[in-house]
Amino acid sequence: MTARRCYLHIGPHKTGSSTLKHFFRANEARMYSNGLFFPKSIDENGKRAGHHAVLVNSSELTPEGDLRKGAVLWPEIEAVVAKGRKDILLSSEMFSDAVFKPGRFEPLLNFFSKRGYEVVVFAYLRDTASWLNSGYVQSQKRFARVQAFSDYVEMGFDEGWIDPMRFLAPFIDDPRCRLEPIPFDQAAKAGLEDDFMRRCGVADIRDFTKLPLRNSNAGAKTIYAAQQIMARLGGGARDRKGYAPIYREFKQTFQRLGWQDQPHVELDAEQADAIRARMAPSADAFAGRYFGTPWSSVCTPRPMTRSRFEPEAASATEREEVASVIDQFVEAFGQKEKKSGSQAARWAAKATSRLGRRKPEAAEAGEETRD
Template identity: 25%
Template sequence: MRLILHIGTHKTGTTALQHFLSANRKRLNDSGICYASPAHEFDINSIANALLIDGQAKFRQFILENLRKAERNGATTIIASSENFYAMVRYLTRFKAEKTSAEALAKERSLIERLRAAIPTEVECHILCYVRRPDHYLESLYNQNVKKVALLTSDIGDFLHMIDDMLDYHLYLSIWRDVFGSSACSVRAYEAALPNLIDDFVRHVLNIEDISSFTRPNLRANERLSRDVLEYMRLRKQHIRYSERKLERGIFALVDKRITSPNNNHEYLSPDDRAALLSKLEPSMERLRTEFNLPLFPSFNLEAARAFWHPYPGLSLEKKREIDFHYDAVQRQVGFRLERLLIRAASLARRRLPFLSWPLDFARASGIRRLLLEAASRFQ
């Protein structure tokens, strides 16, 4: 049995790829491939997250269950995908766990070793990671984590300081290579896979040439918000409850569609800051290209960038008032009001009546909450 473990990175089309693999489970099975994920989930992010909590137990149980399932179905390959496996010590603790790179990397190695020990020795492992030019990865990751309302209020400079070692792909991927072996690890360039990462994965990783019969989910995953709405979110983070972050993302997604003349300037780094970052990372990128047979990242022309760069002017008072107006209108919709009420009622019940935790978790998993919210949305 062969296991393909897709470990990210974030912001390289992973969510779209996971939805595609999930939607094509039957067709993949016909090709001897089992796409593995927990029930009602399209990736194994929850399994990756559990490594920080209970070590390898949940991951081992997941692997063994899917080995049995694959064998019953006559499959010879299992695919599992979670972008949270890349730099998990940093990412899963919201970039605030270990204070030094040495501490973070030591814990990262320990987690990867536990993961490897959880996989039966007879399983042939293949670790796959997509990477993109580090400055673009930084900006996209920053955008995503402000949008996710994950209590991130820092600017791009502070964020870079928090995740500095995550941009050193060689540093992290060499740990996977050490634990699983050089022949078991491969790295692909996100830019080289464009315009369609899914085609690249199916053809070059799964070795399936004809993908015309595969379902293409109508999905644009993790779309960016306009710069003004994103800045508005960042500035009002202290007023957003952590338990309501997903609700707020839904509200702001609708607000973004309503505002006029949105600013889509997502160049957070100045040309000189970008050049300095790429220069600093060049030795690591060269090692990555050499040791993992990776093509060159797109080049950066400093003079051309200086000529065309326009810094973001900041959130104007007029634009803030417009966003305030639309935010107030959207969050008053019946569906959002009901969802906020359910979230706060559940939080209160968990604190005062702990025995209700199980029924609440069951209601969420069974889809009752989702059906109730969909019914409410019809009245909006």
């Protein structure tokens, strides 16, 4: 009898994870009928999520892989595993962040190992230079922080999330799992969803629902506008009041204006080659081990031509359009902060008014209680 498997898709970021996440959610029933179970999950706010990051960030499992009393999510998985009739698919690009936290995957690996399931780890790989550019564009369009591209590159090298030998270290040589690194561009060319399902043993997905590509390059004007908005706000905006709806409106705006048609590229060919050369020793060692070939054969270098929005070279119409969007969203964040501050002031005034209306004897009793 063939051993059942848990397919652990760890992303990482900027390798089609959002596209796959929505594909999985749209096809849960079809996957189940094909022998692949995609468990329910929740996000940090307790709402239904399309990924499984919470499964390694919770304390529902003991380090040995047993369910703790009161577990909510893992019992559903255990019930399916106990029957041994379905493979399991767990997916989250946030898993690639958790790999840098020692022991984070121990409970999960032990859970499946002691129940006779093989864990197969899927991790996509990209050309280092284009990967860094994509990550930088993502961080800037989402108002993460004001940051120069050169600083972002150094962060990538220092933290190790662009180095497969480092971010995949927890799964290399671990007998409880099998690491299956996947060249992203090759998978995308074959059809990302088709390629992924084939690796999970589902050969025919013609009746599955496919959705539009998610998180493509936001465009040069978008990144310029986002950086100007953050500069005027005095920093990143992801922690500001009203961020989520304001970002959604920003995204709808740049898509409506067609700004994504001219991608934002920070690198020229010389800079891209310098980044690849810097990563080469580690990347080649990894590629040699898993593919028997140099890294450049696994992740073919993409041609890079710098493409940024330069106001001085733009037409007056373009400058006015971009300036209008910048003003619109600086104002949107400002109004949200102002509204939040006014609301807090009203709540404080009401609380003070209630205290002022308290009877003297009640106030005295309250003081005695607090003492």
